[in-house]
């Protein structure tokens with residue numbers, strides 16, 4: 001692949017507000033280089049699906065622009081559609097038809113006929129280890145087989161860019177691992193450009209050459225996973241307290257821990273404290289002593305190399321698990337409320353890192369280093 005080729009996907013300043021006032025996208029910028037896998041990583045409700053809908057011409061932004069495979073999504077949606085494959089969150093396969101019938105139908109929709117259609121269907125069945133199941137109705141397939149068929153359906157017309165929306169959600173660990181291998185091959189050996197959305201940190205880490213972390217409708221940081229983790233120099237120390245700290249306690253502890261030698265950053269959030277230290281093991285005794293002096297009891301402590309979880313915490317200002325829980329609560333509210341508009345993280349764009357309610361943080365070094 002030439003380094004001078006135009007980006008396969010480019011989005012600039014996409015804004016999208018849904019009826020009811022939910023700001024799903026709040027200035028989304030995104031670039032995917034040809035032949036690479038970009039992982040759009042973010043918690044539930046961050047705006048990943050809305051981004052994919054706009055890039056695949058299924059929704060229009062309120063403002064901003066985007067091109068896919070060199071075609072403008074608003075001016076030439078038909079050209080974009082011919083150049084892309086889309087694997088949506090929910091399977092598009094007909095459960096009553098067989099795997100082979102589904103592939104043939106999809107091929108016909110893309111203009112394939114006769115021997116070329118048969119060849120392509122057989123090729124994809126073989127490619128995705130579905131040959132033995134080719135003549136069975138899809139409703140009898142396992143979750144992993146269905147997902148592989150979904151990807152095969154998205155590839156029938158040999159697209160340049162493949163969109164995979166949450167490709168492994170709902171799969172068991174074994175099927176997830178198999179799907180990761182498939183996606184790795186598609187990008188590596190077949191040179192496809194892939195934009196995949198995921199809310200699994202591990203999936204982004206494992207599959208994506210570059211990760212764009214999306215939070216509240218915009219990208220908060222983008223880069224190669226190892227580089228992003230490497231920028232957070234030092235170790236991540238996580239402490240769990242027996243009792244949650246109130247507001248006064250949080251401020252006190254944040255200040256006390258942040259002032260210890262070798263400690264770069266401390267973030268206190270309820271029962272959990274996250275510290276970034278030059279040497280986590282060396283800092284641990286002083287951290288525990290400072291907490292003991294403050295009358296705070298520690299229930300558990302761990303030291304680890306920074307993970308994408310820590311990258312998210314650094315740039316989005318809240319823990320990934322908390323953001324996920326907030327998104328899940330939102331989805332639950334929505335289900336309770338029937339057709340009520342979704343609200344949640346997307347309703348509060350632009351909250352500065354570390355300033356969310358219930359969180360105190362102090363950075364002693366300024367910036368991410």
Ligand SMILES: Nc1ncnc2c1ncn2[C@@H]1O[C@H](COP(=O)(O)OP(=O)(O)OP(=O)(O)O)[C@@H](O)[C@H]1O
Pocket residue numbers: 018019020022023024042043044045046047048049050051199327330341342343344345346347
């Ligand atoms: N049709 C809609 N009407 C109103 N609000 C919506 C609609 N679709 C999405 N939203 C809201 O827009 C925001 C972004 O949603 P989006 O589905 O793009 O996020 P996501 O990151 O893909 O999350 P998920 O992983 O749960 O699909 C959320 O706050 C959501 O509640």
